[in-house]
Amino acid sequence: MKRSLIVVLALLVAVMAFADMQLKNIIIVPQPSELEVKVWLNKPEGAVYQVGESLNIYFKANKSCYVLIYNIRTDGKITLLFPNKYDSNNYIAPNVTYKLPISNLYSFKVAPPEGKEFIQIIASTSFIPIIQQLRDLGTKQTFPLLSEDAENYVQKQILPYLSGEWASDITYFYVGRAPRTGVAQLESNPTGAHVYVDGKYIGRTPARVELDEGQHFATFYWQNQVRTETFFVTAGRTVLVTANFIQKTMLNINTTPPGAQIFLDGSFIGVSPIQIEVQPGQHTVLATMPGYSAAQQSFTVAPGETKTINLVLNPEQATLKVFSSPAGASIYVNGQYRGVAPSAGLTLTLAPGTYSVEARLSGYQDASMTVTLNPGETRTITLTLVPRKATLNIFTNPVGASIYVNGNYIGTTRTTGLSVQVDPGTHTIIATMSGYQDTTVTVNVGSGETKRVDITLPPIIRTGFLLIYTNPTNASIYVDGRYVGVAGPTGLRVEVDANVVHRVVASLPDYEDASVEVQVSPNETRTVNLTLEPIVKVGTVSINSSPSNALVYINGYLKGITPLRLDLEYGTYQLVVIKGGYYAEVLTLKVDRKSVSVSVTLRPIQ
Structure with missing residues (x-):
């Protein structure tokens, strides 16, 4: 019979040993981000475990990522729990709950003395060097001791090497009995700052949380500012922890x-648009x-x-x-029509500019x-108009067509x-007659000119x-x-009405219909190519x-x-099923029915 390795989660000193260390230097606190990771135990957070009792660790993240899990003992020692030589795959799928141990080759047991112990998880969407380093270490040694100095190790060996998109979470439990x-x-x-207590996200301020007596720290995030406050909890009492953030008084000034x-x-402060920090109170801009x-x-x-002032400057009139x-x-x-110019002239008030x-x-x-007006200027101009008339002699073949010049009916040709x-210039002439296509010509005629x-x-x-034509035929x-x-x-030739949109559909068994809309001009032959796609069959695979x-x-x-x-299309596939602690199974999957x-x-791997 094979024996499972028992991993002892032991607290070697009493809980008050944490008083000699700075929790804020041991526990990693993430900034709010899109990546979220959670860790918890098989009992509620802060629950009591008796000596010899089994302990399971659960975790999940909202994105695919790599994870590390280690425990922090009250004497400042850090032990890597996952990945390990029995469960080495630390790349997890999103929104899936995982349980440690995964393998049945080991288990976690609680050992004396009484006290408090932390379980910390770190997640990263990329395989950063610290993930690779600890994964290599964990899979070669049996639950290695990372350091006997938690503060030094976290500050110098972990935090400086967390990069990219990462997140963390923490939980804790008591051995033997819970403190007051x-x-x-x-x-x-x-108010409204994000707040973490001992690395655990609490919510937005104001917030209230029950804690064991002793040392704690709170991390507050507000906009781009962060505040960390260390405090002590006394049994049966309420301690007030406050973070004060710098609030600037700003003024945004825009002009049109x-x-x-x-x-x-x-006092002159610059050119709009401009932002400036000001003293609270009354101001004039x-x-x-x-x-x-x-x-x-x-x-x-x-x-x-932060106040925004919008000022509109009106141009001086000309x-x-x-x-x-x-x-x-x-x-x-x-x-744009502005009026009639009498003998005394037409007076207009305009904004400065070119017209x-x-x-x-x-x-x-x-x-x-074209005239350019300056602010406050008074300008006089005279526009001289030249008389204009010209003659068009219009002939049509056949005769008897109706003639329109610039959209106005003129008469019938003889x-x-x-x-x-x-008037001299360019004119559009349209000739219409029953049984014939309307014909349009454009002519340009000069002043006094006669044109045929x-x-x-x-x-x-x-x-x-x-x-x-169709493919297939x-x-x-x-x-x-x-x-x-x-x-x-050789295709199919079909006579259709001209100048009308026609819908052409090709149909063939076991193929999707193909269609197109097409229009031909009179006496035109237009080629239409339709490609029919085979009907794709799909089966449901369980x-x-x-x-x-x-x-x-x-x-x-x-x-x-x-x-x-x-659902998969009909065909043959390679199916691989993998689970930690078991041999991978490789099968040929044939999908040929619904x-x-x-x-x-x-x-299981023996």
Whole structure:
């Protein structure tokens, strides 16, 4: 019969021995992060274990990570518990609860004398050097003693080498009997700080926790600041532990537009946007910028407050007086109508800047000018408009087409053409006639010019063709839901209405339908290629192991922990089932039906 190794968790001195050491230098306290790890025992935290009683350690994390577990004795000695030579795999899956011992080759027993003992866990999402170093040590020696000086070892051998994403947790228990307890009231200024006591996360301040009498320490986190307070608990009493954080009084000043000079209480402090620390109380801020009216605001800021001031500076206005020749033209500024310029001119009030000013008058060419206005400036401009008229002689083939110029109906062409008077410039002419395609031409005519325009209207062709190929061939073809034939190796030619969107569907047994929407122009032949994908068959695979909680790998990829149920496409796979303390089982998994069950019995390593 094989014997299990008994690991004795012994406290060699009384609990008060911790008074000679600084707990804050022994216990690792993490910063709040996305990685979370928890450790607990088979009894509630702070429970009493009697001498000879078995002890189990449980742990889990919310991400896949590597873990270390060690115990801290009251005499300052640290012993590595996991990984060890019996349970060496310290890479754990997320949200899975693990139990130590994993192997049946050893067990934990509690030994005298009476006192308090800590169990600390460290987790890291990457295989950092300290993880590798302690894993190598733990798997070569039987539960090695890491150090007899806990403070020195933690401060110099562990903490400096924790990097990347890491977290920790801690729990404790008593041997023989529990000490008397008191209460710690945890406060912070301001409130809402994260607080850990002896490395254990308590919550946000204010918080209240019951503790055994003696030395403790609390670590407070607020924004980017951290405070650690050491305190003593007296049995039956409440001790107040307070962390005070520095609260700056800040002022953020923004202006529209930015770049304004900022004066605070009459003193220049810089250019906006700007942030500055100020004294609590009443203040006045002034913003100035050339070409803009100054903006000012008075306000009160409370101690520790961050206040934001937004000031809008309005540009100083300018005056523009616009004349047109002849008078009466419509005036547009940056494309927006602003009024009619009479003989006395049109007066406009504008913000400083550059503008495009345009005059429009029927029978005249538009006139425009670009003008730049400075703050407070008064400017006068005159826009002179030139008369404009030209003649277009329009002929069509065939005759009798309806003619539209710039969207306006003009008349019907005759054998002698159709004459129309237009302003000089570019014009769009559309000729329409039943049975023929609408035809559009664009012409440019100068002032006083007579131009001949010849337009030929093509007859309307109302159908086109689809040449349809499929891969694989011989698929049945449906156009707009109507069966039209089979697309063989040379394809399938189908006549369809032009200028209409058609839906083409290819169907073939054991393949997914393929479809496309297509449109053809009159008399056009368009090629359509449709590829049909085979229908993928999927089966549900149930994998069980004895014992359970074994890791399952499919084709080398971790899929989960038994019992496991997953869907796989039909085919053949390599199945590997692994559990610490047992031989790995490698099987060939064939999925050829809707439901496949696999049961694996793991053989313990002798």
